[in-house]
Amino acid sequence: MRILVQKFGGTSVATEERRAQVASKVSEAVHCGYSPVIVVSAIGRSGDPYATDTFLTMVKGIYPDLPKRELDLLMSCGEVISGAVLVSTLNSQGFEAVLLTGGQAGIITNNDFGDARIVRVEPGAILNKLSEGKVVVVAGFQGMTEDGQITTLGRGGSDTTASALGVALNAESIDIYTDVEGIMTADPRIVEDARILDTVTYNEICQLAYQGSKVIHPRAVEIAMQRNIPLRIKSTFSDTPGTLVTNMHPDRGVGTDITTDRIITGIAHTLSVTQLRILKGDAPDLHLTDKRIFKAMALADISVDFISVQPEAVLYTVSDEVASKAVKILENMGYEPGVVSNCSKVSIIGAGIAGVPGVMADMVEALSDAGVTILQSADSHTTIWVLVHKEDMVNAVKTLHKKFQLGV
Ligand code: ADP
Ligand code: MG
Numbered sequence: 001m002r003i004l005v006q007k008f009g010g011t012s013v014a015t016e017e018r019r020a021q022v023a024s025k026v027s028e029a030v031h032c033g034y035s036p037v038i039v040v041s042a043i044g045r046s047g048d049p050y051a052t053d054t055f056l057t058m059v060k061g062i063y064p065d066l067p068k069r070e071l072d073l074l075m076s077c078g079e080v081i082s083g084a085v086l087v088s089t090l091n092s093q094g095f096e097a098v099l100l101t102g103g104q105a106g107i108i109t110n111n112d113f114g115d116a117r118i119v120r121v122e123p124g125a126i127l128n129k130l131s132e133g134k135v136v137v138v139a140g141f142q143g144m145t146e147d148g149q150i151t152t153l154g155r156g157g158s159d160t161t162a163s164a165l166g167v168a169l170n171a172e173s174i175d176i177y178t179d180v181e182g183i184m185t186a187d188p189r190i191v192e193d194a195r196i197l198d199t200v201t202y203n204e205i206c207q208l209a210y211q212g213s214k215v216i217h218p219r220a221v222e223i224a225m226q227r228n229i230p231l232r233i234k235s236t237f238s239d240t241p242g243t244l245v246t247n248m249h250p251d252r253g254v255g256t257d258i259t260t261d262r263i264i265t266g267i268a269h270t271l272s273v274t275q276l277r278i279l280k281g282d283a284p285d286l287h288l289t290d291k292r293i294f295k296a297m298a299l300a301d302i303s304v305d306f307i308s309v310q311p312e313a314v315l316y317t318v319s320d321e322v323a324s325k326a327v328k329i330l331e332n333m334g335y336e337p338g339v340v341s342n343c344s345k346v347s348i349i350g351a352g353i354a355g356v357p358g359v360m361a362d363m364v365e366a367l368s369d370a371g372v373t374i375l376q377s378a379d380s381h382t383t384i385w386v387l388v389h390k391e392d393m394v395n396a397v398k399t400l401h402k403k404f405q406l407g408v
Helices: 016-031 052-060 068-075 077-092 124-131 157-168 202-210 218-226 286-299 320-332 359-369 390-403
Strands: 003-008 035-040 097-100 107-109 118-121 135-139 142-144 150-152 173-178 231-235 243-245 266-269 273-279 305-309 313-319 338-349 376-379 383-389
Touching (some): 016 173, 035 124, 068 150, 097 124, 107 157, 124 135, 142 157, 202 218, 202 266, 202 338, 218 231, 273 305, 273 320, 286 313, 286 320, 320 338, 359 383
Antiparallel strands (some): 142 150, 231 243, 305 313, 338 383, 376 383
């Protein structure tokens, strides 16, 4: 059996017209001899009647502290609804489609409600349905614990569902269908002349995704990468080839090897983080300051990013939602943190950055010529990050996109 996983995001299943386009992608797969396994996200975005955020707003307005277990039951409904609607569309077009919840599809997770990790996949139920010639639709973003509790997988969870199923079913490819034509050199909502990348490595897309390109969830990339299952990012609404994510193993015989002929692959950005700056002053136990601060953050379950530990100061960022909690903790410890809210992290990513001198210099020069203040910077062998004021973010992304000639 040649299995193809096709994942359709929220915008792709929002209207009957769009679901008809989804059906034509499924039909193409069947005509090419594939047994398709379809993963769906919930319909629409916040405010739309069947969007997950809408359900959350509804219960939070009544009782803000609904236990996580019940929240997960609620949040798993959006994908079940869109799955049932898509099955209706498929059946109306002559397919024999069946819907499985994440648990029914064999997705077993730990019990970390709201952000559960997939521990294994038992593909038996899906394989049975496929062998009966059915098109299997799986509700994305959800799984089930060993003892039968329903869990959700956190942001981008449907991408993770698709990858986990692709690996468990040894699919020929995991196709992520969305509202853009592939992975682009920057978010097309910001950069008008962003270009579609034909091929990227798992590593590059993972970096892009971790740094904020929400086109695919990084966990999904990591899962596909473990077994070298090719990922393709494509548009539901066109027939262009999209972006192929792979390591291009020669034994697969697909395409050509990716050479690092480009220095920069793409630019990513995050919205709204808060920078905290703690001056260590001249406390007698200075050497313990860093340890204390990060331990306190960890105890409070606050994830920190962009950490810079210097002899005189500690700088790091936290998400805006937890910023005031973090500040309170620091104040209780006797520090007076400097707080810069509304910051954005802008990153340039490319496997070719390593060992190429002057990339950082070019970045700094371009940004300062464009009047963008750099609040902090850091680099690794594939990424250079800068932290800027949120109001400078669009300018920074556009400037860097131009500087590194990424446009069409
Ligand atoms: P879906 O609902 O299909 O999962 P998402 O909204 O999660 O769709 O992801 C698609 C969106 O990702 C695009 O509409 C685009 O604005 C955004 N995006 C951000 N960075 C990039 C990038 N580098 N390439 C393509 N799209 C990007
Ligand atoms: Mg998505």
